[in-house]
Ligand SMILES: Nc1ncnc2c1ncn2[C@@H]1O[C@H](COP(=O)(O)OP(=O)(O)OP(=O)(O)O)[C@@H](O)[C@H]1O
């Protein structure tokens with residue numbers, strides 16, 4: 482079942498989408514500001530790089546330097562891979578149309594001659610939507626962008642939405658949702674607690690996907706952790722956090738987890754500054770390694 486699926490590297494998510502993304506599909510991550518879209522996108526890209534694949538980051542507003550700095554706050558060392566297996570396309574200026582229709586296909590063509598798996602991130606894709614008022618032009622531009630980049634591999638595009646929490650998806654994002662092969666909707670409930678952000682899979686073509694609302698959290702070093710099933714964990718930590726991390730790292734080693742994951746668990750241990758126990762988060766990560 483998981484044979485030709487591409488693991489996102491977002492802990493807990495792959496279990497909800499038959500093991501991962503299908504190659505050459507475009508998935509849109511929709512959410513209001515601060516829900517974690519960039520974190521999702523970076524984690525997906527860095528997971529591929531850790532597996533020996535290449536990453537292409539398409540940006541509009543921020544420079545590669547800004548993005549790499551942001552990544553380092555989240556615990557990812559992008560600089561190490563910069564222009565070796567991580568590349569940026571900075572679509573600057575107002576003339577997206579020309580960029581998307583002429584320059585981008587040329588760039589992609591040059592890249593696709595190499596036979597290396599590439600993950601693509603467009604973060605944020607919002608300026609492309611705003612580049613024109615005309616719905617038909619928007620549709621063409623987004624369609625072309627997806628069509629071109631999907632040639633390289635799986636694409637994750639982030640779209641900002643302006644609907645208020647609790648509302649259904651905002652009208653301004655209907656077009657990318659319609660044109661994408663998959664849509665994941667992120668919501669943030671600023672009510673405190675651990676897993677106070679939630680994720681919903683709106684669609685995922687060719688995939689039997691989870692239909693629930695799944696809480697997720699951030700941990701510096703590992704990124705997003707999604708609670709995809711009801712995990713039974715004691716509310717109060719049974720052991721000191723140190724011990725919990727040490728045991729989890731040991732289990733990961735026993736499961737022959739990639740070195741990258743072990744390092745992330747160590748980084749997670751160093752950075753864990755929450756008051757709550759890491760037990761549930763660790764359990765979700767270990768669970769995802771077994772699949
Ligand atoms: N590793 C982490 N540990 C704790 N909190 C984190 C971590 N990563 C992200 N966050 C929190 O999540 C917030 C949003 O992250 P992110 O930048 O991914 O959201 P976004 O949806 O891309 O936002 P925007 O629409 O502004 O681009 C951050 O402001 C931060 O508070």
Ligand SMILES: [Mg+2]
Nearest residue numbers: 518519520605
């Ligand atoms: Mg962002």
